[in-house]
Structures are given as structure tokens and as C-alpha cells.
Amino acid sequence: MIPIATLLGRYRTGYFPMAVEGGIGWFSPEPRGVIPLDRFQVPRRLARFLRQGRFQCTVNLSFRDVITACASREDTRGDWISEHILESYCALHEAGHAHSVEVWDADRLVGGLYGVSLRGAFFGESMFHRVRDASKVALCVLVKRLRERGFGLLDLQWVTPHLRQFGAVEISRARYLTQLAESMQLDCVFDGPLPDGPLTDPSRSGDRCSAPGSSSADAPSARCAPSSRS
Numbered sequence: 001m002i003p004i005a006t007l008l009g010r011y012r013t014g015y016f017p018m019a020v021e022g023g024i025g026w027f028s029p030e031p032r033g034v035i036p037l038d039r040f041q042v043p044r045r046l047a048r049f050l051r052q053g054r055f056q057c058t059v060n061l062s063f064r065d066v067i068t069a070c071a072s073r074e075d076t077r078g079d080w081i082s083e084h085i086l087e088s089y090c091a092l093h094e095a096g097h098a099h100s101v102e103v104w105d106a107d108r109l110v111g112g113l114y115g116v117s118l119r120g121a122f123f124g125e126s127m128f129h130r131v132r133d134a135s136k137v138a139l140c141v142l143v144k145r146l147r148e149r150g151f152g153l154l155d156l157q158w159v160t161p162h163l164r165q166f167g168a169v170e171i172s173r174a175r176y177l178t179q180l181a182e183s184m185q186l187d188c189v190f191d192g193p194l195p196d197g198p199l200t201d202p203s204r205s206g207d208r209c210s211a212p213g214s215s216s217a218d219a220p221s222a223r224c225a226p227s228s229r230s
Helices: 004-012 044-052 063-071 083-094 134-148 173-183
Strands: 016-020 023-027 032-034 056-059 098-105 108-118 121-129 153-157 169-171
Touching: 004 016, 004 083, 004 108, 016 083, 032 173, 044 134, 056 134, 063 083, 063 098, 063 108, 063 121, 083 098, 083 108, 098 134, 108 134, 121 134, 134 153, 153 173, 169 173
Parallel strands: 121 153
Antiparallel strands: 016 023, 032 153, 032 169, 056 098, 098 108, 108 121
């Protein structure tokens, strides 16, 4: 297992781990993918879907199930999440630095994401969906929380076509490290239940960040689901 201090130390300097050929590799891409939190955008069709309130969302209720789902993508792109990585991030979760957003359809886990929070930065690691739009809903919940709590950086590692529709951009590694250093000066808290109420479009100023459900014991029980990265 990767020591917690090692993981956090590497994140502070712009690196993250992936399983590579039976071992662990450390990466700091050039360019780097980010979503500027003040320029997050929600596609019109997804905004309409959010207003329907089909899904319920929770935070940190089923972290192990979420990362396990992300590791078991049917297209094999979850292979970088080895057992070594999985257990390391579960330990990081127990230490209060790794977090999950879960998306439920009744009592069925249909999507979600996980990542690492450190000071004013959130490092997105992976997401999955079993039902259309479930991972997109998780991303909206995440951005809403980061904006409300004053985070300065949402790191995506790499930009994909899927993420570009939300405003994801590539920046130079030098610029990323500057933004990372600035975010380390902030004192933000990610943890805590979601407020009650309908989920709204986080790209619209003035909207309240929420979705039905919370990370309390009243939330649905978790089940594992096939996953997808980004």
C-alpha cells in the first residue's frame, strides 16, 4: 500500500499514481487537464435532465464500491486501478482525503466518481456509470460542492471529449503548478452531507447545490456496478 504521506506529498507537487506493468508509476502530464470552476458549463439536455430529479446523490457513503466500480470497466480502461491502488485510496479515504460522490436510482448504485481533496484542490481520479447520465450528474454534484466551499482547482489529469463539453481545458504544466500552489494556500473542507432539495444546474449562479439524499445512515445501501473512466 502507498503510504498516505507519500500520496499527499506527490499530489502537492503535481503527481498522481497509476498501476503500470505490475508496479506503480507517477505521472504529471504536460499539458494538464482542468475544469475552471468559474466556467463550468452544463449541456442543455443534461440541465433539463437534472430538473427531472430522477436520481438521488450522496457523498462518501460507499467509497469502496465506487472505486471498485471504476476499476472494473468492461472496456478495461480501469486497469490502472490495481488492488494496490484501490487499497491505498481506501486508506486515504479513511484518513479524510479521498472522497466519493454516489448516484442512486432507488437503492441501486448507478454512477459516481472519486478523487482526492487537499486544501483548496480537488484531484478527480475516475468516474463510472451504469445508466446514461449518471456520471455526469455526479460531476455536477462535485462542481457544485467545490464552488460552494471555495475550492480553487479541479484537476482532471487529462482532457477527454466527454469532459470538454463541461468546459474542460488543457493548460501547461507550469501554469498548473502555479494554480496548484495557489490552491494550497486555501483552507477548504470537502466532507459533509448534501443538503436536501432538487439538484440544480451548477453552471448557473445563484443555484443551490443539492440533491435528494445525504451521506447519513438513511441513504440507500450500496451495490457495485460496472464502471467507466471519464
